Amino acid sequence: DQQVKQNSPSLSVQEGRISILNCDYTNSMFDYFLWYKKYPAEGPTFLISISSIKDKNEDGRFTVFLNKSAKHLSLHIVPSQPGDSAVYFCAAPRVPHYSSASKIIFGSGTRLSIRP
Amino acid sequence: EAGVAQSPRYKIIEKRQSVAFWCNPISGHATLYWYQQILGQGPKLLIQFQNNGVVDDSQLPKDRFSAERLKGVDSTLKIQPAKLEDSAVYLCASSLDYGGRVTGELFFGEGSRLTVL
Numbered sequence: 001d002q003q004v005k006q007n008s009p010s011l012s013v014q015e016g017r018i019s020i021l022n023c024d025y026t027n028s029m030f031d032y033f034l035w036y037k038k039y040p041a042e043g044p045t046f047l048i049s050i051s052s053i054k055d056k057n058e059d060g061r062f063t064v065f066l067n068k069s070a071k072h073l074s075l076h077i078v079p080s081q082p083g084d085s086a087v088y089f090c091a092a093p094r095v096p097h098y099s100s101a102s103k104i105i106f107g108s109g110t111r112l113s114i115r116p
Numbered sequence: 117e118a119g120v121a122q123s124p125r126y127k128i129i130e131k132r133q134s135v136a137f138w139c140n141p142i143s144g145h146a147t148l149y150w151y152q153q154i155l156g157q158g159p160k161l162l163i164q165f166q167n168n169g170v171v172d173d174s175q176l177p178k179d180r181f182s183a184e185r186l187k188g189v190d191s192t193l194k195i196q197p198a199k200l201e202d203s204a205v206y207l208c209a210s211s212l213d214y215g216g217r218v219t220g221e222l223f224f225g226e227g228s229r230l231t232v233l
Contacts, residue, residue, distance in 0.1 A: 004158075006158075009156070034221070036222075041226065041227075042226055042227075043120070043207055043209070043224025043225050043226050043227050044159065044207075044222075044224050045224070046221045046222065046223075049221070089158050089159070091158075103149075103161050103164055103172050104149075104161070104222060105161070106158035106159045106160075107158050108156070108157050108158045109157075109158050
């Protein structure tokens with residue numbers, strides 16, 4: 001069951017413009033959501049998170065928006081820079097019915113390319 | 117602060133052979149995870165440890181995969197025998213854990229890329 005979905009496998013944006021990465025989820029019980037960034041041959045690194053009680057969280061050039069009624073979140077990067085070229089994963093914690101520990105589940109990722 | 121260490125970085129084996137991956141988490145992190153990332157997909161959790169106890173191994177193919185975390189620190193993940201579909205990057209991660217709840221920020225190692233021929 002894919003509870004966190006990223007339907008766009010790739011995105012190309014011109015340097016300086018806004019990049020918008022999207023993520024949909026099916027479980028309305030998620031407490032928070034996270035975005036991770038991954039460069040080739042490296043592990044993912046945490047980028048930004050948002051609590052389910054908020055609809056926006058901003059950190060420098062990165063802003064995450066949460067639309068609970070649509071079960072949708074998006075990551076905005078403004079302005080986009082060449083170093084932003086990477087794969088971006090949205091993620092959420094899920095508490096399985098058989099365990100008290102939550103586990104982080106990831107979407108399939110969106111490859112962002114910033115072109116000059 | 118040292119990050120999560122993994123070895124080897126790359127491994128090529130033939131199907132039916134065995135392989136082992138090692139992970140040393142960030143000092144003081146109680147929770148350790150092994151994820152499998154197949155090309156074009158997101159990381160999939162294989163097993164999660166809280167100290168040296170397993171809290172989730174529901175997606176670990178137990179007929180061929182095994183993992184242990186001795187003394188609540190280092191961990192090894194073993195595959196025996198390997199299949200072609202095991203070709204993937206195996207990511208180890210660790211996190212601080214407050215009150216048994218994962219806060220979400222995982223610190224990943226660089227991963228071990230396995231190719232099964």
